[in-house]
Amino acid sequence: MEWENQTILVEFFLRGLSGYPRLELLFFVLISIMYVVILLGNGTLILISIVDSHLHTPMYFFLGNLSFLDICYTTTSIPSTLVSFLSERKTISFSGCAMQMFLGLAMGTTECVLLGMMAFDRYVAICNPLRYSVLMSKASYVPMAAGSWVAGVINSVVQTAFVVQLPFCRNNVINHFSCEILAVMKLACADISGNEFIMFVATTLFTLMPLLLIIMSYSLIISNILKIRTSEGRSKVFSTCSAHLTVVIIFYGTILFMYMKPKSKETLTSGDLNATDKLISMFYGVMTPMMNPLIYSLRNKDVKEAVTHLFNRRFFRK
Numbered sequence: 001m002e003w004e005n006q007t008i009l010v011e012f013f014l015r016g017l018s019g020y021p022r023l024e025l026l027f028f029v030l031i032s033i034m035y036v037v038i039l040l041g042n043g044t045l046i047l048i049s050i051v052d053s054h055l056h057t058p059m060y061f062f063l064g065n066l067s068f069l070d071i072c073y074t075t076t077s078i079p080s081t082l083v084s085f086l087s088e089r090k091t092i093s094f095s096g097c098a099m100q101m102f103l104g105l106a107m108g109t110t111e112c113v114l115l116g117m118m119a120f121d122r123y124v125a126i127c128n129p130l131r132y133s134v135l136m137s138k139a140s141y142v143p144m145a146a147g148s149w150v151a152g153v154i155n156s157v158v159q160t161a162f163v164v165q166l167p168f169c170r171n172n173v174i175n176h177f178s179c180e181i182l183a184v185m186k187l188a189c190a191d192i193s194g195n196e197f198i199m200f201v202a203t204t205l206f207t208l209m210p211l212l213l214i215i216m217s218y219s220l221i222i223s224n225i226l227k228i229r230t231s232e233g234r235s236k237v238f239s240t241c242s243a244h245l246t247v248v249i250i251f252y253g254t255i256l257f258m259y260m261k262p263k264s265k266e267t268l269t270s271g272d273l274n275a276t277d278k279l280i281s282m283f284y285g286v287m288t289p290m291m292n293p294l295i296y297s298l299r300n301k302d303v304k305e306a307v308t309h310l311f312n313r314r315f316f317r318k
Contacts, residue, residue, distance in 0.1 A: 011091045012184070014084055016177045028085040034290050035078050041293030042067035048306040055306055058141040059125070062118045063296060065145045066247075069114065070289035073107035076100055077178040077285060084177070094168075097179040102160040105181055109206045110152030115248055116210030117144045122241040123217035127224045155202050162195050163188075177285075207255070214248055243296045250295075251288055 016024075049055050049064035077100065084090040092100070124135050163181060166188035176183045182199070185192050221241060228234045297303050 011093050012097050013173045014090045014092060015173055015175045016084055024085045028082055031286055034286050038074050038289045042070050045293050052306040058121050058136045061141055066114055069107055069111055070292055074289050076103040081177045098164045100179040101181045102156050105159060106152040106156035109155045110148050112207045112210045113148040113151045116213040117148055118244050119214040119217040122244055123221055126221050126237055151206055155206050162198060166190055211252060246295050247292055250291060
């Protein structure tokens, strides 16, 4: 009994798509391409938000943070996932798993809070345009963005610290592509009700509260838009927040589908994820960061003009 209560594992086995070798090769190619698109797309948004003076506004400051966040978030898991697709030894050290949990949770939490800050920015811009420069001054939006990162780091430090202190005995198979914190917790040979309570509180504070802020902001925005008499005026005002709203729907829609959809009795009992669940998880981790720059580029005239100007200046200057 004393032996079983000790943390004796030094590495975990990431099952991923083991048993589907053809799928592994296919997804290696697809995810590699997506990762390159993520780096190029989000890197371009960061670059134009810095070099183009017309984009030195709160909205694009938040967008630059979101793009940097997406690069960091995907880099915590995609390279190791790609290596595991081609490797027979799909293992990760205990310390490496802890670091992956910390970074993934920190980035995910930060994105939730940051999307809430961006929704508030759109609310002020549309519903209080005359006070926008005062309410969303640099003294306001920089601390708002910094606070999002601080919230993510604090949440991740607390949750990761409690998980790594759990005793892990014999079962070291994580039925996931990466060290997702809930999947790791379920391997512990101890009561994890305390960890689950901490996760519940953190989810309420850093996921549901930002979502509530987003819902309230867009409820007021829509109410304000409906007061505009002309359809052209409504369309013009709504276009200023349509990109952010699309990103929010994709981000939170995927999360809610992953964690709130009904699970079979076998899944609830074993804690296993089937192939469909894993692919949905991959969609959440790869597709959303890839879509963000595309959405903002296609739906935002300023971004399209800035990108065009940047490339014309870079490749066609004499």
